[in-house]
Amino acid sequence: MKIYKIIITNLFTFYSLITFAQFDFSADTLFGCRILNVDFTVNPTEGITDIEWDFGNGLTSNILNPTNITYDSAGNYTVMAIINNTDPPIIKESYINLYTPPISNFIFSSDSTPGTFDFLFICQPQIYPNLSFSYIWDFDDGTINVQSDTSIAYHKYSEEGTYIVGLSVTNNIGCASMSTDTIVVYDSLKVPNIFTPNDDGRNDELIIKTNGRSAYLFHVFSRTGALIYKSESPIIVWHGKTNAGIKVGSGIYFYLIKEVSGSEIKTGFFYLIRENPGEL
Numbered sequence: 001m002k003i004y005k006i007i008i009t010n011l012f013t014f015y016s017l018i019t020f021a022q023f024d025f026s027a028d029t030l031f032g033c034r035i036l037n038v039d040f041t042v043n044p045t046e047g048i049t050d051i052e053w054d055f056g057n058g059l060t061s062n063i064l065n066p067t068n069i070t071y072d073s074a075g076n077y078t079v080m081a082i083i084n085n086t087d088p089p090i091i092k093e094s095y096i097n098l099y100t101p102p103i104s105n106f107i108f109s110s111d112s113t114p115g116t117f118d119f120l121f122i123c124q125p126q127i128y129p130n131l132s133f134s135y136i137w138d139f140d141d142g143t144i145n146v147q148s149d150t151s152i153a154y155h156k157y158s159e160e161g162t163y164i165v166g167l168s169v170t171n172n173i174g175c176a177s178m179s180t181d182t183i184v185v186y187d188s189l190k191v192p193n194i195f196t197p198n199d200d201g202r203n204d205e206l207i208i209k210t211n212g213r214s215a216y217l218f219h220v221f222s223r224t225g226a227l228i229y230k231s232e233s234p235i236i237v238w239h240g241k242t243n244a245g246i247k248v249g250s251g252i253y254f255y256l257i258k259e260v261s262g263s264e265i266k267t268g269f270f271y272l273i274r275e276n277p278g279e280l
Contacts, residue, residue: 023044023083023090024042024043024092025040025041025042025081025094026040027040027041027094027096030094030096030097031097032098032099032173032174032175033098033100033101033173033175034072034098034101034175035070035072035098036070036071036072036096036098037068037070038069038070038071038096039065039067039068039069040065040066040069040079041065042064042081045064045065047085048064048083048085049085050062050085051064051081051082051083051084052081052084053081053082054079054080054082055069055077055096056078056079056080056096057070057071057077071096071098072098074098074100076096076097076098077095077096077097077098078094079094079095080092099131099173099175100127100128101175101176101177102126102133102170102171102176103125103126103127103169104123104168104169104177104179105124106121106179106181107121108120108121108122108181108183110183110185110188117156117157117158117160117185118155118156119155119183119185120152120154121137121152121154121155121165121167122152123135123151123167123169124151126151126169128171131171131172131173132149132171132172133149133151133169133170133171133172134149134169134170134171135149135150135151135153135167135168135169136167136168136170137153138165138166138167138168139155139157139165140164140165141157141158157185159185160185160186161185162183163182163184163185164180164181164182165180165181165182165183166178166179186209188209189208189209189210189257189266190208190209191255191266191268191270192207192208192270193270194270194271194272194273195240195271195272195273196272196273196274197240197247197272197274198274198275204239205237205238205240206238206240206272207236207237208236208237210234210235210236214234214259214260214261214262215234215260216232216233216259217230217232217256217258217259217260218230218231218232218255219255219256219257220253220254221254221256222248222251222253223252223253225254228243228248228253229241229242229243230243236257240272240274247274248272249272249274250271250273251271251272252269252271252272253269253270253271253272254267254268254269255267255268255269255270
């Protein structure tokens with residue numbers, strides 16, 4: 001009788017081990033962004049009386065099918081389910097991957113050539129080289145959104161104005177983010193045709209818009225061709241005076257603008273009008 005009991009016990013243990021060898025668990029989601037709430041399911045459940053969970057995020061449980069387990073920090077988590085009512089215990093593992101949302105911040109630069117309004121946009125580098133990303137640019141000028149599989153985009157505006165450019169980035173697991181930035185499009189060397197330096201607080205300076213980065217040589221000539229003012233700066237502003245500080249009189253003046261580090265040259269003329277003519 002004792003021998004039969006031993007055989008039956010051994011057969012039951014053997015059958016249990018076969019059953020438990022088929023044991024596994026699944027998660028309703030294995031990856032995502034920002035925050036994940038995960039439900040775990042054991043299959044099969046027969047014979048499991050003592051189970052221990054380690055979710056890899058500092059939380060544990062003894063519930064057979066735990067639900068709503070929260071992951072709120074980017075990282076790779078090892079999840080373990082341990083059946084303790086076997087000898088030896090049976091351990092199964094799975095992995096949860098929580099990603100930081102895609103980076104959608106971008107920088108831009110403009111072509112300094114007058115009247116071109118060409119812009120280069122570059123999204124900042126992503127931190128996950130194993131994922132793929134798609135980029136959708138909205139240039140806010142009435143054109144169809146431009147979609148690209150690269151982080152670089154070029155766009156040409158047809159006219160001056162203020163535009164809110166948007167970029168939406170999505171990775172291949174469905175995580176997305178969006179950012180916007182405001183750009184002002186203008187002729188980078190747009191010279192006014194008249195200014196009135198009368199010290200009345202209105203139009204007292206000749207201000208020429210630049211891109212703020214390149215340095216320019218700015219020369220002003222009289223009608224007879226005499227050089228009366230020159231400067232070298234990323235900002236072009238003239239107050240109607242010679243380099244010696246002498247006010248010049250009303251009249252037509254010619255200018256030459258040249259980019260210090262390039263070959264760009266712009267020439268033309270403007271009117272200077274003041275109520276009290278200067279010494280020239």
